[in-house]
Structure formats: structure tokens, C-alpha cells
Amino acid sequence: MAGDGRMFLPLLVVLTGLGPGALQIFLPALPQIRADFSADPGVAQLTLSLSTLSIAVAMLLFGPLSDRIGRRAAVLLGLGVFLVGSIGCVLAGSIVMLVIARVVQAAGGAAGMVIARAMIRDRHPPEDAASMLAIVTTAMVIAPMLAPVLGGGLTDLFGWRATFAASGLAGLVILVFSLQSLPETRPADTKARPGLFAGGGRLLGHRDFLAYALQGAFSIALYYALLGGGPHVVMEVLGGSATHYALWFLPVAFMFMVGNLVASRISRRVGLDRMVLIGSFGNVLGSGLALLLALLGMAAAWTIFLPTALVAFFQGLSVPNGQAGALSVDPNAAGTASGLSGFLQMAFAAAAAQMVGMLQNGTVWPLLLTMFGCGLMSLLCFLPRLTGSRAASTG
Incomplete structure (x- = not known):
């Protein structure tokens, strides 16, 4: 059809x-x-x-x-x-x-x-x-x-x-x-299509898939750490209200949408890997800024949510490009790649939200350290893709 x-x-x-x-x-x-x-x-x-x-x-x-x-x-x-x-x-x-x-x-x-x-x-x-x-x-x-x-x-x-x-x-x-x-888009080829375990195992053994998928998983985990720990920090630690939290969260969601819209315009020109790398550095920059402000004794809602809005913008640049990269590793298993990368995102997100909840100690540190750790891991997990591409181009 x-x-x-x-x-x-x-x-x-x-x-x-x-x-x-x-x-x-x-x-x-x-x-x-x-x-x-x-x-x-x-x-x-x-x-x-x-x-x-x-x-x-x-x-x-x-x-x-x-x-x-x-x-x-x-x-x-x-x-x-x-x-x-x-x-x-x-x-x-x-x-x-x-x-x-x-x-x-x-x-x-x-x-x-x-x-x-x-x-x-x-x-x-x-x-x-x-x-x-x-x-x-x-x-x-x-x-x-x-x-x-x-x-x-x-x-x-x-x-x-x-x-x-x-x-x-x-x-x-x-x-x-x-x-x-809704049309059928699956490529009409004669190659055998891998099952869940065979296709998933093959993708998990592929360095490029892991680089894209884990970068995206840690990016989403950073976001969900805020979802899991933000209400507690705003209302219990900083003395705000539920409305206070909701209002501070709006710029985060808005900047993520802006980042996605910018990515839709410039991804083809800038290139997939550069967009993911920019987003990875943005994860570290924004979450690191929030951590630095807290270390300087400036723990407040604005010192958490405005730097995280910066993170959200960069995630809007990187997440769709990382998804496209993960799905391009094996075109015959694009569905398997989408499902596996999506599963990793949800699993890492749930783990980050749960970690923030388990480590709550009446301060901002569990939230900020978890966010910064996820941001740093998103960058480190993507570096093998870049070094591998460079080695392939010079080999």
C-alpha cells in the first residue's frame, strides 16, 4: 500500500x-x-x-x-x-x-x-x-x-x-x-532478517552502534535524573512549591524543542557525528556549570534549571542525530536497532531516576552529581566512534 x-x-x-x-x-x-x-x-x-x-x-x-x-x-x-x-x-x-x-x-x-x-x-x-x-x-x-x-x-x-x-x-x-x-517502508530485499537475539547481539557487538546508543542513553538518563530528583530538590531542599517546579521545568522542555527544530534545519549541513559530538560537549558543559555554581555556594532553582535548559538545547541537537546513526549501522536491522536503542534509553533513564531517589540526603548533590556523571559518560561513550572513524580515514 x-x-x-x-x-x-x-x-x-x-x-x-x-x-x-x-x-x-x-x-x-x-x-x-x-x-x-x-x-x-x-x-x-x-x-x-x-x-x-x-x-x-x-x-x-x-x-x-x-x-x-x-x-x-x-x-x-x-x-x-x-x-x-x-x-x-x-x-x-x-x-x-x-x-x-x-x-x-x-x-x-x-x-x-x-x-x-x-x-x-x-x-x-x-x-x-x-x-x-x-x-x-x-x-x-x-x-x-x-x-x-x-x-x-x-x-x-x-x-x-x-x-x-x-x-x-x-x-x-x-x-x-x-x-x-500509513505505507509500508521496510526495504523489500531478499536477505534473511535477524531475530531479536541474533540481531540484537550483532548490534551490541558493533562499536559504532554502541557509541551512538550509549551516548543517547546517557543523554536521556541525564534528563530523567532531573525528572526524578528535581521535584524533591525544589520542594523539599529549596522550599519551593509544585507550581514553582513546573514553571522552572518549562524552559528545559522548551529548549529541548528548540534544539530539535535547529537540528532539523542544520543536521544535513553540519553532519551527523559533529552534531552528536556538539551535544555531548553540551551535556558536560551545562551539567558541569550547575555543579560548579553549587560548589560556589549558589545552590538555587535557577542555578539548576537554567544550566539544564542549556543541556536540553544541546540534547535536541544530538539525540535525533544519534538515533539516525544507530539505525544506520545495519539497514537490514533498523527496527531491531530502534528497539534496542530505545530500550537502553528507557533502562538508563529509569536507573538514573532511581539512583537520585535512593541517594537523596536533603541536599542538591545527588541530583547534580548524577546529572554530571551522565553527561560525562555520554561524551566518553561517543569518543570510540570518532577515533575509529579517524583511524579508518587515515588507514
Whole structure:
């Protein structure tokens, strides 16, 4: 099926935003969910934590699946799973059933996050793919920014089940448009397509894939360290409010979007590896600046969030280019590469957020040191790619 070329990029944008949006839209409803089911807060929190784990595992599976059965079929399957999970959430009669249904919904939403990247790489060379990935990646920021606002309004007006109904309705609309307009992009070649373990193992043994994937994983981990530790630092350590935190976080999200938009314009001209290297240095520069200001006794919200906004801009430059690079290592396994790199990003992100939480000691240091460590590792992990390229060009 050829599909409608005009709908290709918009469809990939909404497919990418569906999973993150569904993850965030019900968060304002958590207190009401706990009250309705008389649930322990830790059990209710599983609707979020197990959903995050579900996304990570599903990303690992949907990538190679799309290499085997085709991108279009895998997307449609994921959307079907998402709808089943959404219906289960709306009809859930207990907190346990809600957790299970939310895990199913999250798994289905992960399909678009993975396969959209692979579909772009199928159609475009690395530098062009990086420009388009920069546009698609903004959906992963915009959706989580808008979804809680929508979810809060729906909860206040109609109750918590309306948040899952809204997610399901969005998934249904996207499914209808995908059936009509989403093309198959997987290359039609005769080479055997690797399975999950064979393809994943081959990629993990490839120096260039590891350089791109680990650079991106540590970059995202830096961002999630702020998500995990920022609220505690602002509200408990610095004495701010939830609104205070939300307002300070806005420039971080905004600068990430700006960085992605700049990357969409200049990646082809500057070059993929240079963009990733610039972003890696930006990770170190921004997180190092926040750490230095704290060492000088200037620990405050602005000394954390404004340098992190600088980091976010540079990540907007590097993340889409790193994704394009990871997917270009083996074009026959672009789906597997997308799923594996996505899994590494989610796993490292969860580990960084958890580390900040476990190390909390009433100061800013656990957050700032974790962020700086992730930024430094993003640079160190990418250096083998540069030294290898230089050796190849002079050999």
C-alpha cells in the first residue's frame, strides 16, 4: 500500500507522541484512583512504574518484529494492543485490573515510538533521517507537557476513567488514519532478517552502534535524573512549591524543542557525528556549570534549571542525530536497532531516576552529581566512534 505521502510525517509524529501522552495524562487522576479503589499509594504507583517497564520491554520486541513482519503491520498490531489496554483501563473494577490494563496499553503505545524511527530511516539517508527524527522527537516532549493539563481537566469534569477514554479515542483515530494512509517502508530485499537475539547481539557487538546508543542513553538518563530528583530538590531542599517546579521545568522542555527544530534545519549541513559530538560537549558543559555554581555556594532553582535548559538545547541537537546513526549501522536491522536503542534509553533513564531517589540526603548533590556523571559518560561513550572513524580515514 503506497499510502498518502502528505500524511506520512504527521502520522509518525502522533504515533510517537501517543505512548508518552498516555503515560502522563492519567497522573493527575492518581489521587482519585487511589481513593476510588481504597488502594495503597505504592500499589497505585504501579500504574506508572510498571507502565514504564512495559514500554522498555515492548520497545525491545516491536523493533525486530517490524523487521520480520513489516513496519505497517507492527504499527497496526501495536495500536490494536493499545486500544485493548485503553478499554481495560476504562472498565477496570479493581486497582489490580487497572495496573494490568495500563501495562497492556503502555506496551501497545511503545510500537509507534520505536517503529516511527525505523520508518524514517527506511526512506531517508542518515543526515536526512536526523532532520526528520528531530521533528518527530519533539512529540515526545510536547505530549508529556500537554497531557497532564488535559488529564487534570478531564478528571475534574468527568472522573479518572475519562483520561483513559481520551487516550483510547486518540488511539482509535490514529488507527483509522494509519489504515488509510500509513505505507509500508521496510526495504523489500531478499536477505534473511535477524531475530531479536541474533540481531540484537550483532548490534551490541558493533562499536559504532554502541557509541551512538550509549551516548543517547546517557543523554536521556541525564534528563530523567532531573525528572526524578528535581521535584524533591525544589520542594523539599529549596522550599519551593509544585507550581514553582513546573514553571522552572518549562524552559528545559522548551529548549529541548528548540534544539530539535535547529537540528532539523542544520543536521544535513553540519553532519551527523559533529552534531552528536556538539551535544555531548553540551551535556558536560551545562551539567558541569550547575555543579560548579553549587560548589560556589549558589545552590538555587535557577542555578539548576537554567544550566539544564542549556543541556536540553544541546540534547535536541544530538539525540535525533544519534538515533539516525544507530539505525544506520545495519539497514537490514533498523527496527531491531530502534528497539534496542530505545530500550537502553528507557533502562538508563529509569536507573538514573532511581539512583537520585535512593541517594537523596536533603541536599542538591545527588541530583547534580548524577546529572554530571551522565553527561560525562555520554561524551566518553561517543569518543570510540570518532577515533575509529579517524583511524579508518587515515588507514
